[in-house]
Amino acid sequence: MSKIKVDISFAQSVITEEGQAVLGLLDLVRRPEFEEVVRLFLECSGSVIVSGMGKAGIVGNKISATLASTGTASHSLHPADAVHGDLGRIRTNDIVLALSHSGESEEIIRLIEPLKQREIKLISIVGDPQSRLAVHSDIALCMGMLTEACPLGVAPSVSTTCMLALGDALALTTMKSRAFGAEDYARFHPAGALGRKLITVGQTMWFRPDEPLPVAQLDDTVEQMLAKNETTKRRGAVMVTDAGGKLSGIITDADIRRLLAKKGADTFAVKCSEVMTPDCKRVAQDTLAAEAMAVFHKYRIDELPVVNAKGQPVGLIDVQDIVAIKIVG
Structure with a gap:
């Protein structure tokens, strides 16, 4: 010393x-x-x-x-x-x-x-x-x-x-x-730990305004739902809406697999309203991505509909979207 x-x-x-x-x-x-x-x-x-x-x-x-x-x-x-x-x-x-x-x-x-x-x-x-x-x-x-x-x-x-x-x-x-505000700050800090905490759902979801969304209506059959969404870029889940376009529920690929195991070929004639998970979890575009991750973890789900102030779907966020930006929930 x-x-x-x-x-x-x-x-x-x-x-x-x-x-x-x-x-x-x-x-x-x-x-x-x-x-x-x-x-x-x-x-x-x-x-x-x-x-x-x-x-x-x-x-x-x-x-x-x-x-x-x-x-x-x-x-x-x-x-x-x-x-x-x-x-x-x-x-x-x-x-x-x-x-x-x-x-x-x-x-x-x-x-x-x-x-x-x-x-x-x-x-x-x-x-x-x-x-x-x-x-x-x-x-x-x-x-x-x-x-x-x-x-x-x-x-x-x-x-x-x-x-x-x-x-x-x-x-x-x-x-x-x-x-x-926080969203402005995140826009200037997309790669930093602070910025990642402030990124919103709207900044992370794949879908952009006017893009086709994976959507079906309550009265559609599973066959009609699949036909409507054949060309959408993500088919891990389909959002189900009522006649006014408001979100009513969600159908995931796991829901379809379970239905096929139970009903076989009759699956395609089943109405979406009978398959969907009603009153599903949903988030707004200005929800923080970290908050969305907390929802994914708490309810053990992989897909979250994104809705506007009227409750109408404007996007869909996957748990992998948030994992990709290294958000820790």
Whole structure:
């Protein structure tokens, strides 16, 4: 074991200093400038371009990613690349969010003039309200000059933590304001564990609007049911509807096998109403896939009709549809 002493009390002071600094941002969030930035993000018809140098740039990448995943189009842009041709990535309907604690990072300052020439909105998260970046921004969110938690007082720590917290506050307040919901979030996160939990039945079922569904009517015979659904892409089950098109029950392939074993050739003359499972379980399109999986498990079934608000079939979901996206019920 090394005899080098580890100063745990110093580690605690780092957490304390950063936490206190983040709480100090509450006054900034209450200022009208914060709400104005959120409204600009909401009204932006382009993208929010986030730029910062060094550690601020790394924080900017995370802020941009959070914006993009919560409903606000966003990209990050390295300021050095920007002044070497990548300014062409910025459109006139974009907004630039620049991060710099000092407000004097040369690479960031060099962006000001070309942005102003093109009348592109410039918002900054900055420490020094008298800095060139703050003075020339359309809106400056000034955190104040913060003392870093580093033993030397120089390594970005408190300042970058505050930038990140303020960026999260902007992104998530914008998200809440635009009523970005669970289904929207899942659409942007189809491969992630969080997204899979939020995927709806409507996003997982095979059938799409106007596609032929495996459907029969109460008075149809089994022979008529089979003929009607000969070309449907899935025949593991058929949904049975009444004269008004409302779901009355379901007939599975297992139901047909049992009926054949009992009645033989007479099976084909039996009415669907006599074979079906009445009042079967069903789900809506906005039901979470995880909830549908719970129904599959609880009732030991393989097929679930999907119905609209009137109780009419709009799709059919198989347990394998949900297994394929690795939903755990």
